[in-house]
Amino acid sequence: MTPIIQLGIGGVGRALARQIVAVAPAIRRRYGIDLRYIAIADSRGIIAGDPTVSEEQVHQILAVKEAGHGLDSMTNAITDRHWIELLPATIAIVVDVTATSEHTAPLAAAVSAGHRVVLANKRPLCDEYDLFTALTERGATRYEATVGAGLPVIGVLQGLLDTGDEVLRIEAALSGTLGFLMSALEEGSSFAEAVWKAHALGYTEPDPRDDLSGADVARKALILARTCGIPVPADAVSAESLFPPQLATVSVAEFLQRLPEAEESVMERFAAARAAGNVLRYITCITPDNIEVGLRELPADHPLAGLRGPDNMISFTTRRYHDRPMVIRGPGAGVEVTATGVLSDIIATAREL
Ligand SMILES: NC(=O)c1ccc[n+]([C@@H]2O[C@H](COP(=O)([O-])OP(=O)(O)OC[C@H]3O[C@@H](n4cnc5c(N)ncnc54)[C@H](OP(=O)(O)O)[C@@H]3O)[C@@H](O)[C@H]2O)c1
Structure with a gap:
């Protein structure tokens, strides 16, 4: 037994x-x-x-x-x-x-x-x-x-490392919620509307700040980096938050009501990316010396730019998978x-x- x-x-x-x-x-x-x-x-x-x-x-x-x-x-x-x-x-x-x-x-x-x-x-x-x-x-x-x-992410990463490969870069979209929001902006929604819709559909945590702060993605980035053998201290990964500090401590109801206060900075970034022919994605980038978690402008032909909706994508660039990275993609949440x-x-x- x-x-x-x-x-x-x-x-x-x-x-x-x-x-x-x-x-x-x-x-x-x-x-x-x-x-x-x-x-x-x-x-x-x-x-x-x-x-x-x-x-x-x-x-x-x-x-x-x-x-x-x-x-x-x-x-x-x-x-x-x-x-x-x-x-x-x-x-x-x-x-x-x-x-x-x-x-x-x-x-x-x-x-x-x-x-x-x-x-x-x-x-x-x-x-x-x-x-x-x-x-x-x-x-x-x-x-x-x-x-x-x-999705088979950790097992694949451990398999690469166990067989002597060397991870040079991990680029990933690890939040279904933030992916959903980016797609909604591309379809013409405002940021506040997109969050309200995601919240109503149950795509966000009960307190949407758990997603919008990037803290959950930062934890995943820390786990990936530590799995690579990088001895990253706790709390060393900081994530870009998509709402201003004055909304951090208010009630959920007040946060949702005051979401338009978060609108300007996200929409400015979105418009700048679009004007440059790029797309905006909330991504994690891990190299042996650095971990970044936040909104990034990506060229339209970048593998993560093709993501739509709440799917996750994880791309491993390694010594063996160098010219074309190994990519894992699919639903990254759901009970x-x-x-x-x-x-x-x-x-x-x-x-x-
Ligand atoms: N949902 C997803 O798509 C997803 C995806 C990947 C990973 N995860 C992770 O999976 C975990 C569970 O997610 P969930 O959606 O199932 O959360 P959930 O619905 O909030 O369930 C959490 C459970 O943990 C119990 N709990 C809380 N404190 C406890 C304690 N001290 N001792 C024993 N039990 C305790 C709760 O008890 P009560 O019932 O008494 O409150 C509840 O049964 C989370 O860490 C989440 O991040 C979730």
Whole structure:
């Protein structure tokens, strides 16, 4: 049996639980691997199995979460113990699909006790560099879904590095939300209108500043750079924000209402790019000496210029892929594809064990 502890049962966590229940019989037949939850946690409680969480209990957990309740509302919930106390004597896989940094140190402790970790949550990899190395040493943590959701980005990068290639430059569009906004501007929308539409369609985080500040992209850039072996300190990657500082601390409702205050600077950049025959994209550029995250004017024939809507694109220029870079492109967000990235990592880890 491969015991799994899952932290977080939000959008990605629920999609993951459903996918695990659905594929478990096939994985058992194909590889002889028995994927079993031993605990599932949200921010308020933990449901632990005896010894495993049955499929019926997983469905009950999903129903409770979909009804908007916490796991502490279930009769058998644990609220006075940390998940780390539930780790078994055999090797378990701890899956972090929360958006908090509070599990970083316990995850590193689990790794040092010989357990394995799978992440969709970027935060544990963006803490101090020592924690990144503690988590990832000997390949103990897989984190494909942290960059590009279900797209194969981290695995491809690690494959290039493992086979002796040298990464010279990574250029990437890593935010579906910001990609959607750039396409909307190209279709004639104003910046504020584009953000309002993206927010109404649920394409942005509940607080759109989480996307518009570039902080989420900066975390992905940090993870890519660290995966390349560059010892980038936490908070060393600064991203260009698409709203003025006076809007940083107001309520979400006030932010949305005052969005026209962010209009001028973005639209000026957009008009200047268009006048020069270029396009504007929110991109990440990583070289061995530098990391940039922000709006850039790109010539129309640049690979990232061809992106439309919320797709991600990651281009690796390496010693081997020099004249024509290796390019990965596709949907870089969404709970189902993100859960798929996590599940692939779980299966790969279980097969390795
Ligand atoms: N959505 C995507 O397209 C996407 C793509 C790539 C990566 N990701 C990453 O995947 C992660 C999950 O995203 P999501 O959309 O599923 O977020 P979400 O819907 O907000 O779910 C987060 C879950 O984490 C739980 N949680 C919060 N603090 C916790 C704690 N201290 N201990 C245990 N559980 C805790 C929450 O509990 P409650 O239910 O009690 O609030 C909730 O169940 C995030 O890190 C996100 O950046 C998401």
